[in-house]
Amino acid sequence: MILALIVQKFGGSSVANPERIKNVAQRVVKTFEAGNQVVVVVSAMGDTTDDLIDLAKQITDSPSPREYDLLLATGEQISIALLTMAIQKLGYKATALTGSQAGILTSDNYNKARILNIDSTRILKELKQGQIVVVAGFQGYRADGEITTLGRGGSDTTAVALAAALKADLCEIYTDVDGVYSADPRLVPKAQKLAKISYDEMLELASLGAVVLQPRSVELAKQYAVKLMVRSSFSENAGTLVWEESNMEKDMIVTGVAHDLNTAKMTIFDVPDIPGIAFTLFSALAEEQINVDMIIQSNSRNEYNDISFTIEKADIKKAIEIVEKVKKQIGAQKITFDEEVAKVSIVGAGMISHPGVAAKMFEALAKDNINIQLISTSEIKVSCIIDSKDVEKAVRAIHTAFGLDK
Ligand code: ADP
Ligand code: ASP
Ligand code: MG
DSSP: OOOOOOEEEEEGGGGHHHHHHHHHHHHHHHHHTTTOEEEEOOOOTTHHHHHHHHHHHHHHHHHHHHHHHHHHHHHHHHHHHHHHHHHTTTTOEEEEEOTTTTTEEEETEEEEEOEEEHHHHHHHHHHTTEEEEEEETTTTETSSSSSEETTTTTHHHHHHHHHTTTEEEEEEEEEESSSSSSSTTTTTTTTOOSSSSEHHHHHHHHHHOOTTTTHHHHHHHHHHHOEEEEESSOOOOOOOOSSSSSSSTOOOOOEEEEEEEEOOOEEEEEEETTHHHHHHHHHHHTTTTTOOOOOOEEOTTEEEEEEEEOOOOOHHHHHHHHHHHHHHEEEEEEEEESSSSEEEEOGGGGGGGOTHHHHHHHHHHHHHHHOOOEEEETTEEEEEEEEGGGHHHHHHHHHHTTTOOO
């Protein structure tokens, strides 16, 4: 009798070498032996994806997107083949499938493709034959057959999308920490593991830099009510359940602190204070697919003001080109950019009903003499841009200030 259908995803560090791959095989087989159908999603081994990116860089500054994805997708092809061999060696039936063999259809945009649909016919056929199915994370195919990748950390999204398509009972994300913590445990030794977290809070944390889950995977999990469990592939510890409203943390105003070093700040000085300026500037950036995060415009002095905004580090080169072009158009004087910045954020669903939360965060930063460059808030988060050299100090101070230390 089949108990359940479980999707298990193993990240890069979990399959970093042959020993670890054998260890993963044991885990998978254990779940299968308990009477479940198992679909496994794997990332590339260890730092393979970084290494592949590095190889491409040694050839060219501007690789063609199609060949770039073709290259990056090879990492996951290695790990599915090896993991499948390891499972077979233990005496079980297993099949490795690439993204396209698994029916993962994506949008056309290389490097950042989105999953449009999963045709699960092949996977279901293999499962029915008693196979453990091992699917390559992070990759799919376009309607014209070309191979695409889903953006860094995309294997999480592959796993959740498969869980949704297969109506799996559970999607387990195995990684190198044993759950979602109140802050990155590598940065904050006093961070606490959360037993549960709501989709909304997890989505905010992930979007604000907590790389433990790719934001889109959380979005999908929420949309299709996929029960997500984050846990360690190196221990048997209970993990963190990402699910609907979490009761346990309900009373907490702040659930977690996130930080993001993948941000850069641009400032445009002496822009005339007339209608249409922001539109001209930000539509030019949007046209080139540059995502602008935080924006601040100074008060007008003598009918001029300054505009600062943040973007992803990878977009700096392109952004400078664009802003240099619109500079004349909008009559601005000077542009500066700063890569040495970081975003620190607090997230908590309880925030909306508690005044003074932002002030408390600012107080924690002030006490440590950390200057705030930009601020943005929403119902469930407050973010500040600070100097990147202060990030560790800032996250720890905020964590302590909100009583999150264990
Ligand atoms: P994988 O290769 O398994 O996908 P990642 O490196 O993408 O692993 O994600 C796991 C890492 O996420 C952890 O090693 C940890 O440093 C980081 N992380 C950041 N914020 C958090 C958080 N709030 N809770 C747990 N881990 C976090
Ligand atoms: N291997 C890809 C990356 O390093 C996808 C993933 O690990 O989720 O981003
Ligand atoms: Mg990851």
